[in-house]
Amino acid sequence: MAFDIEMIKKVYSQMAERVDKAREIVGKPLTLSEKILYNHLWDGIPSKAFARGKDYVDFAPDRIACQDATAQMALLQFMQAGKTKVAVPTTVHCDHLIQAKQGAKADLKRANETSNEVFDFLESVSDKYGIGFWKPGAGIIHQVVLENYAFPGGMMIGTDSHTVNAGGLGMVAIGVGGADAVDVMAGMPWELKFPKLIGVKLTGELNGWTASKDVILKVAGILTVKGGTGAIVEYFGPGAKNLSCTGKGTICNMGAEIGATTSTFGYDDSMERFLRATDRSDIADEANKIREHLTGDDAVYANPEKYFDEVIEIDLTTLRPHLNGPFTPDLATPVGELGEKARKNDWPLKVDWGLIGSCTNSSYEDLTRAASIAQQAIDKKLKPKSDFGINPGSEQIRFTAERDGLLKVFENLGATIFTNACGPCIGQWDRSDRKGEEKNTIVHSFNRNFSKRADGNPNTHAFVGSPEMVAAIAISGRLDFDPMNDTLLNEDGQEVKLEIPQGIELPPKGFDVEDNGYLEPVEDGSKIDVKVSLTSERLQLLEPFLPIKDSELQGMKLLIKAFGKCTTDHISMAGPWLRFRGHLDNIANNTLIGAVNAFGKKTNFVKNQLNGEFGGVPDVQRQYKAAGIKTIVVGDHNYGEGSSREHAAMQPRFLGVAAVLVKSFARIHETNLKKQGMLGLTFANEADYDKIQEDDTFNFVDIADFAPGKPLMIEVVHKDGSKDMIKANHTYNEAQIVWYREGSALNLIKKQNA
Numbered sequence: 191m192a193f194d195i196e197m198i199k200k201v202y203s204q205m206a207e208r209v210d211k212a213r214e215i216v217g218k219p220l221t222l223s224e225k226i227l228y229n230h231l232w233d234g235i236p237s238k239a240f241a242r243g244k245d246y247v248d249f250a251p252d253r254i255a256c257q258d259a260t261a262q263m264a265l266l267q268f269m270q271a272g273k274t275k276v277a278v279p280t281t282v283h284c285d286h287l288i289q290a291k292q293g294a295k296a297d298l299k300r301a302n303e304t305s306n307e308v309f310d311f312l313e314s315v316s317d318k319y320g321i322g323f324w325k326p327g328a329g330i331i332h333q334v335v336l337e338n339y340a341f342p343g344g345m346m347i348g349t350d351s352h353t354v355n356a357g358g359l360g361m362v363a364i365g366v367g368g369a370d371a372v373d374v375m376a377g378m379p380w381e382l383k384f385p386k387l388i389g390v391k392l393t394g395e396l397n398g399w400t401a402s403k404d405v406i407l408k409v410a411g412i413l414t415v416k417g418g419t420g421a422i423v424e425y426f427g428p429g430a431k432n433l434s435c436t437g438k439g440t441i442c443n444m445g446a447e448i449g450a451t452t453s454t455f456g457y458d459d460s461m462e463r464f465l466r467a468t469d470r471s472d473i474a475d476e477a478n479k480i481r482e483h484l485t486g487d488d489a490v491y492a493n494p495e496k497y498f499d500e501v502i503e504i505d506l507t508t509l510r511p512h513l514n515g516p517f518t519p520d521l522a523t524p525v526g527e528l529g530e531k532a533r534k535n536d537w538p539l540k541v542d543w544g545l546i547g548s549c550t551n552s553s554y555e556d557l558t559r560a561a562s563i564a565q566q567a568i569d570k571k572l573k574p575k576s577d578f579g580i581n582p583g584s585e586q587i588r589f590t591a592e593r594d595g596l597l598k599v600f601e602n603l604g605a606t607i608f609t610n611a612c613g614p615c616i617g618q619w620d621r622s623d624r625k626g627e628e629k630n631t632i633v634h635s636f637n638r639n640f641s642k643r644a645d646g647n648p649n650t651h652a653f654v655g656s657p658e659m660v661a662a663i664a665i666s667g668r669l670d671f672d673p674m675n676d677t678l679l680n681e682d683g684q685e686v687k688l689e690i691p692q693g694i695e696l697p698p699k700g701f702d703v704e705d706n707g708y709l710e711p712v713e714d715g716s717k718i719d720v721k722v723s724l725t726s727e728r729l730q731l732l733e734p735f736l737p738i739k740d741s742e743l744q745g746m747k748l749l750i751k752a753f754g755k756c757t758t759d760h761i762s763m764a765g766p767w768l769r770f771r772g773h774l775d776n777i778a779n780n781t782l783i784g785a786v787n788a789f790g791k792k793t794n795f796v797k798n799q800l801n802g803e804f805g806g807v808p809d810v811q812r813q814y815k816a817a818g819i820k821t822i823v824v825g826d827h828n829y830g831e832g833s834s835r836e837h838a839a840m841q842p843r844f845l846g847v848a849a850v851l852v853k854s855f856a857r858i859h860e861t862n863l864k865k866q867g868m869l870g871l872t873f874a875n876e877a878d879y880d881k882i883q884e885d886d887t888f889n890f891v892d893i894a895d896f897a898p899g900k901p902l903m904i905e906v907v908h909k910d911g912s913k914d915m916i917k918a919n920h921t922y923n924e925a926q927i928v929w930y931r932e933g934s935a936l937n938l939i940k941k942q943n944a
């Protein structure tokens with residue numbers, strides 16, 4: 191089953207009524223984003239208007255997609271919910287765990303050897319619970335979703351930031367943490383703060399060297415990496431209609447780089463063409479019937495300043511090609527001006543690699559435009575000065591590109607064709623020309639270019655551009671090359687110029703594939719055993735968390751008083767620890783090792799009150815756990831900001847931390863603590879943070895009366911016997927207090943399903 195047309199028909203059948211109702215309630219014409227949001231309310235027909243950027247709203251997404259790194263803990267948790275099948279169509283995609291090195295065949299073989307236990311687990315758990323499984327080598331999650339599952343007007347969530355790519359096909363598609371995905375898989379609503387809306391009006395038409403990628407490179411330059419935070423970016427205007435569907439996908443994909451909740455475009459002919467080309471004419475037929483609901487109201491687009499919170503206008507006709515970087519995707523520079531900037535900043539001008547593909551830019555149009563430049567290099571006797579690497583986004587696109595001779599063109603230039611997987615985009619790249627301390631430059635058509643992102647080397651300067659610009663720069667081997675104006679010297683010593691790239695939007699002979707790498711789950715999964723080895727160091731089945739007894743909240747010890755910034759990365763570090771994402775006990779060995787202890791200002795160095803000795807946070811905590819003593823973590827402002835990874839709540843919970851008391855929380859982390867059955871509390875009086883001392887003991891004196899809106903009182907007993915009574919606020923509602931009393935939200939779901 192590639193997609194569920196009946197589900198899509200249902201979404202469309204209710205849309206007219208809900209959109210009309212929402213328009214009436216909101217009292218003004220609606221943007222596309224609002225139409226999709228109001229059509230996916232958990233409570234059904236809209237009954238109240240929501241304040242943008244303020245109200246938290248429960249939604250009912252249509253689909254879920256997970257990638258192999260984040261799916262491990264999400265599915266281990268889902269198994270705890272006591273369900274026989276996922277409540278919402280879900281797919282798992284094996285794309286992050288495949289290292290790029292020698293080329294597709296050898297790399298895939300190696301990945302299947304080194305990560306086979308993870309792939310086997312994901313395949314078996316998918317089969318058991320009715321989840322579609324895309325094998326290693328089948329493609330990158332977002333390209334596969336765009337080709338198979340995205341549909342105009344739909345809402346999906348995915349456990350990866352670039353889930354937003356599906357906005358290219360008119361969805362509201364949002365990247366979430368595993369805990370959110372588990373809720374929806376288990377049949378619970380998904381909560382989101384009703385987003386603000388940024389409108390981007392596109393006029394004119396792309397021409398010459400300028401590509402869809404340059405639209406988002408420009409927008410990133412305007413809005414910066416934080417400018418889209420909490421907002422949906424909605425693109426509209428005559429220019430939008432002139433872009434291909436996959437080009438729209440590229441633009442939405444990199445909306446993640448400006449912090450946007452997501453980005454989207456209204457349904458148009460380009461989307462219809464893509465749906466038909468990817469064998470989904472039935473969706474196009476259905477979408478055509480409700481076309482007016484799959485785009486914003488005319489009145490909104492005629493007067494956008496009145497209806498969006500912010501409006502940007504870009505004329506595609508005059509837009510110039512850009513290269514963004516290094517080290518941040520919002521440092522936008524028009525090609526042609528980069529040489530001067532690079533010289534000023536001492537960025538290496540010599541380019542060592544040109545990388546094309548990833549989930550951002552591996553459409554047929556992208557590959558044909560880049561190949562048209564590569565072919566010119568061959569025809570004009572230009573020997574590329576940089577190495578080339580290509581990461582196709584899916585087996586379907588790879589097979590079609592091979593059939594049509596596109597890959598051959600790159601191979602003729604000496605390119606390495608890597609697996610249809612993330613590879614160098616996520617640091618899974620064993621680079622053949624390792625650079626060490628030496629500053630070096632690469633160009634790529636991916637989305638992120640933070641330090642170390644591609645090859646783990648902080649000395650690598652990565653610049654982001656369109657595939658065709660990457661091809662041109664890689665051929666020249668120079669960051670200051672401007673293909674629109676500069677010439678290159680060929681093997682015969684002649685000066686030659688690259689002509690403007692030529693692309694084909696969709697394959698004239700249609701897409702083709704022999705084995706797309708998809709495995710449909712069995713109808714009845716009850717007989718399927720989930721494959722997890724008891725001796726595995728990467729995977730571990732979860733045990734339900736036991737509810738925290740009121741008596742355990744007496745005589746608690748301080749584990750750490752975190753000083754200053756404490757993000758989810760400080761609480762559960764990434765890097766080499768990613769390997770243990772599916773093994774709670776092993777990954778717990780990184781718990782809070784990045785947090786600065788307010789006493790002594792060191793990381794991973796806390797006092798064990800049981801013996802007065804100092805040690806690493808996880809070690810000390812494990813000693814408290816062995817002694818049956820619960821602990822408390824104290825923190826500063828915005829505790830738990832950063833990624834939404836649920837490990838940052840699960841690990842402390844697993845190790846025996848019962849409460850986290852801070853000046854303020856990042857909201858997602860606060861919710862994650864609640865879901866794991868812990869206490870997430872804030873100081874009623876921030877100055878009380880200063881009263882906490884290294885040898886303190888904590889007694890929750892009125893925990894038996896834990897109730898919504900009622901602060902908790904904590905008696906803090908200091909080493910000298912003196913005491914302070916601290917008031918702690920909380921935001922638990924009735925339902926969340928039940929999660930706490932049951933030990934976790936999943937325990938409650940399991941009980942309800944029993």
Ligand code: F3S
Pocket residue numbers: 285330331332350352548549550611612615616636637
């Ligand atoms: Fe993979 Fe990079 Fe996309 S990591 S999902 S190709 S952003």
